[in-house]
Amino acid sequence: MTQAIEQLTRYRQMKARIQVLSNYSVGAGITVSRLNEDDQLQELHRKLRGLPTYMYLNKRELELETAAHAYLDRYPVGVKAQKRAIPTKGADQEDTELLQELRRKIQKVIAARGYDIRDDVDQIIERLAELQDLQAEVNQIDTVLDALEQHKSEYARLIRKHLIDGATWEETAREMSLSKSAFYRWREKAIEEYEKLAIC
Structure with a gap:
């Protein structure tokens, strides 16, 4: 029960930290939240790799892909290594133009992500990881509270008002028309229900 109370009372603090982390600049006008979106795009790209490329690449992108396959034995990890x-x-002028276009596209990614101007990549990765962990925890709380709302709406209301918004027991009891003893009974039951729903 103590763990659930601690998690719920930290909800607003976690939301505030997410806001701060989201706006942390990594350079070139890019924020940590943008990097997080890039991670999600990479996950989508990993899923797309299972499909034939003609289903999601245009004609020019297919030509670039063919050139990459022809000249690369392996695909290194990381955009800088890929560019190198x-x-x-290439073997002829057309291939040379395709390879140069590929290099330009990769350079744009490097510049957009700020890799050319930042050397504190470890700090950026730590902030990105913290952002993703906090977002996952906040999303879990929201999911459980939404489920509790459907199941026992008065318990969800009490938790939101008292534990998340930080209202005193008197304020919460008055708003919900509860006596002090009823408030504490409901509080205990509400947290128990929350914990049952939160267990995965």
Whole structure:
């Protein structure tokens, strides 16, 4: 029960921290929240890799992909390594132009992510990881409270008012028309119900 109370009373603090982390600049006008979106896009790309590329690449992108396959034995991890792996010249003028376009596209990604101007990548990764952990925890609380709302709406109301919003027991009891003893009985039951729903 103590763990649930601690988690719920930290809800507003976690939301505030998410707001701060989301606006942390990593350079080139990019914030940690943008990097988080990029991570989600990469996850989508991983899913797309299971599909034939003609289903989601346009004609020019397919030409670039073919050039990459022809000139790369392997695909290194990380955009900087990928750029280094792409040769500057191809077998003919057309291939050279395709390879140069590939290098330009990768350079744009490097610049957009601020990798050229930031050397504190570890700090950026820590902040991104913290942001993702906090978002997951806040989303879990929201999911459980929404479920509790459907199941026992008065318990969800008490938790939101007293534990999340930080209202005193007197304020909460008055708003919900409860006596002091009824408030504490409901509070205990509300937390118990929350914990039952939260167990995964």
